[in-house]
Amino acid sequence: MKITRVEAIPFAIPYTHPLRFASGEQHVAEHVLVRVHGEDGVVGTAEAPPRPYTYGETQDSVRAVVEKVFAPQVVGLDLLDREQVHARLNRTVANPAAKAAVDMALWDALGQTLGRPVTKLLGGYTDRMRVSHMVGFDEPQKAVDVVAEFMQRYGITTYKVKVGRRPYRLDVAVVRALREHFGDTIELYVDGNRGWTASEAARALREMEDLDLTLAEELNPADDVLGRRWLVERTAIPFVADESVPGPAEVVRELLGGSATAISIKTARTGFTYSQRVHFLCESLGVENVMGNQIDGQVGTLCSVTFGAAYRGTSARAGELSNFLDMADDLLAEPLQIVDGELHVRDVPGTGVLIDEEKLTRYRTDR
Structure with missing residues (x-):
């Protein structure tokens, strides 16, 4: 070994x-x-x-x-x-x-x-996860069209809307258009990627108070310590730390410092070993997790669902497991399939990654 x-x-x-x-x-x-x-x-x-x-x-x-x-x-x-x-x-x-x-x-x-499957070695809680899809910057009608397509084709009913533009009202208009078009048939949350100031984020959230958002992620910069605390104190929904928590130490800092009330776990950032430590910290503190996405391909997505399905806490919410659908191709010999809004882990030894070597030869850039 x-x-x-x-x-x-x-x-x-x-x-x-x-x-x-x-x-x-x-x-x-x-x-x-x-x-x-x-x-x-x-x-x-x-x-x-x-x-x-x-x-x-x-x-x-x-x-x-x-x-x-x-x-x-x-x-x-x-x-x-x-x-x-x-x-x-x-x-x-x-x-x-x-x-x-x-x-x-x-x-x-x-x-x-x-x-043994890695998901069993980690925890073995379930064999699947619900899927959340990311909606990038766009106009309101185009965002509605994207969600309609993904609902029909893949059965996905949870969507993370990218926000953080200036003026912020364009992002508010996108979220409002989605809620008005789809009603309560979809779950919506927002991710600012640190794009707004704390005051801009507060105003935007006030304008979206009637839209039943379930999460708000990284709306203002991670190093704006006082601004983040001020915003979290005024935010009724869970405030998710993502880029600001690259490891367990930062998770402790953000949670105990009052700068976040939920944590995004990305296996692309903390692997399986340190993702375990982040999850156990959150579990001990009664803090929710979201399985995040680093715009992973199918190999990375398979790792994310392998970890997310291993624990009750990480599988409770829909995981961000669909960005590979925006890629023109991928490397897995057996492509991932999202069916009825869910993605299953693979019941095989390891994580189930099997590379199509012809595709790897085609797309590798070192030859």
């Missing part, structure tokens, strides 16, 4: 349309496929989606740190030596997506070696 090799393969797949939100814009998924090889021939696989405008990582930096720094440190360790693996990874600061991908690939390899 020794780790014999770790590799990082850069690939690029275009989106069918630009994804726009307050902190950035995506036209192409320039991600990194991370593989952990074991001595018995098993290969664990995960995906690192770099987000330079949020965490400072790029495709090149992820590949370099995995192959030149992390691989030499973990090769030779046992797949069960997870604490030793993370002790060595954490000698290097930051690089959350790179560390998360190594961690999840290790868990995938371990699950295959033990012949």
